[in-house]
Amino acid sequence: MLRHALAATVLTIGALAPSAPAAAAEGPCRPVGTAGLADLVPGDSTLGLSALPPATVDLPARISLRGTTETFNRRWSFAVREGRVYVKEGSANGGWRTMNLPDCLDGRITGISVDDDELVALDESGRIHTMDHALNAPWTWNWTYRYGAPLWLGDGNTVPYGSTRWTWSVLSPGEDKVWRDSAGNDHPVGGAKVSHVFALSPDGSRITYVDPWLPADHSYEMATPHRGRFRAEALSTAASTSFVVNRYGDLYTRLYDFDIAGSDRVFFSYSYEDQRGAAFPKIQLPAPDWVRQPKVPSSGQITDRISVHKTGRGTDARELRVEGRDHGRSGFWHKALTDSGWSFTETGEPLRGRLLQNTPDDRSADTLVPASPYDYAGTRGGVTARVDAFAVAVTSTPLLLRAGDRELTVTLHTVDGLRQSVQSPCLTSQPRVFYGTVEVPRSVLDDLDAQQPELRDLIRDRLGSARFTDTDVVVTDRTMTIARLGLTLNRT
Incomplete structure (x- = not known):
């Protein structure tokens, strides 16, 4: 940044x-x-x-x-x-x-968190x-x-939401040195640190972060798993690696912050083009997604006291911990971020967290919150466009294009932009500007002449027959404007 x-x-x-x-x-x-x-x-x-x-x-x-x-x-x-x-x-x-x-x-402190x-x-x-x-x-x-x-x-x-479920995260050039993007390329942290307070919403479905270099608002978010619908019971973050758990013991981690997300275009170069094997790679977008971690053995009990901390250089150097019991012994389960299984350390201390149902099967989808209510549709020429369940923190959303009886689905990538003025949380009448990119499937470009004429012309004329095209995307609670497509969609 x-x-x-x-x-x-x-x-x-x-x-x-x-x-x-x-x-x-x-x-x-x-x-x-x-x-x-x-x-x-x-x-x-x-x-x-x-x-x-x-x-x-x-x-x-x-x-x-x-x-x-x-x-x-x-x-x-x-x-x-x-x-x-x-x-x-x-x-x-x-x-x-x-x-x-x-x-x-x-005498007035109610909570603390340290990282780096x-x-x-x-x-x-x-x-x-x-x-x-x-x-x-x-x-x-x-x-x-x-x-x-x-x-x-x-x-x-x-702290956002007045939350008691918050955590402090610092990714630093001194301790972490580098971080790894979704193409597997390591990038220097930069000339200084990336520091965020991350906070979990009351219903556990939204993670808001506040950065000391960004406006003093609560407008920046990181989506939870399952396109922002996962309901987390607890959150811990260290060095931009977040760790969440739901009521059934389903565990996820994600590497994400403002810079990694693609929002710092002033000082970093990003690309949705494949950066694997590039001599001088740009930062690969989209940012790394959530990774489902193996569950703690079902023979063990766990609570909602979870923790992640850094153990060395690079973004794989993290240890995950979950308070719990093993065969009646109290302590914590732990594993390195990329390990395939958990070990247990006995402490003898009484459990302080709330017990979770540690089911052996994946129940991540059992407590999902409803999908976002923001659906938009509009028409340009002979093409009708539709975006369903748009959510500000979800970085990739299907964009359905229809002409006659033919349909084509492209992807609308959106990332919150760098701003220095206060923005309202969520979507309101205040325009919210995203860095956008329209992605057209390779299979469509390879057989573009076979597309319905209005769809073919839209891709050729507005997107230059490119697979990835950057565009401003401006969204309110009533409209969505995708500049390069010349489209303004209305809330339905």
Whole structure:
């Protein structure tokens, strides 16, 4: 995104950590911190940790799952109790310390999530606060309430839906290095990090993300599995890899963020053309889809406490964890992202999540929400066009073209565009502009002369007989305009 070119130009206004250990968070919340900049080189220093007061509340010896009351990254474990945050070295058993917090946060934190070198905390109003350098020594930690355009300097944002099912994700050049597109090509993360809060809607069917470089709204979404109709019970995301589960224990993962989706056309080159084997590949679109993960063995119990965390470089370096039991022993099931089966680690701790029905068969479709109600149709010349169940987060939708008694189905690809002004969530009377691409099947192009004349002429004249044609797509709750096709469809 803009972060890749502009991060280097952002000044560290009031952002350099003070020289006194553990003093970085004292006083009021800073309007500007260093979270928008590339991190310090992580080290092993714990400078400032011993100056933090020992914890006086009951806390676990170890944290095994990332959540919003307890969480961890490669170096540190964090927990929140009664509005305050506690920290210890991740590899240590115990040794908890009480973090120094800004005055505006002390005693008011309702949830936390850490990934990579950034920690997010929510206050009682759901407002997002960010702590930077979370892979470094405590003396470097600093906070900001700024969030949103421009350049992480906006007036702040809140977690979508007022959700308790939210998570913080950071994909970074320092820790992850590269990510892999749907053609199997690895691409550098970029000059700086990609950071999102992902939040699950109350009914579990929508995932909204807020990025600190984008407008302070709740308009960007990632579709759940089954074209956005899957109803998830829980969500965890790390390094842009999201992990969801439904009430029957069906598990899915997906690599997705604003840059990977195809929305950052200012600084990246994307293509729907096949990029496999290309000497200088562009980023392959559509973005990687959801991957159905193997179910936990049906002999084991599981809860809705799920977790994903990064384990190394590249987008396959992820570990999935699910709280549960195995033959009466409590702990968590775990596997590497690409492994074919699950293993179990016993912790002896009581289960804290809600038990799910871990059925052996795939029941992903049993709790689907209704399809999107946005159907559009219109006519141009002798061609009638129709789009059914259009959903803003679904990136590929059938576009039915009809002339006479002949039908032709092409694909309308849509990706939310880069914007710096606030957009309404969902579809409203406010026009929503998508980066669009019309894909014509290869079989149609190979036998174009056999098509009905009006359909043939539309493909030749409006699309230049190309398989992929970029176009602006503007959608409201009443109309859809596909510029290159010269079509305006009305809601039916």
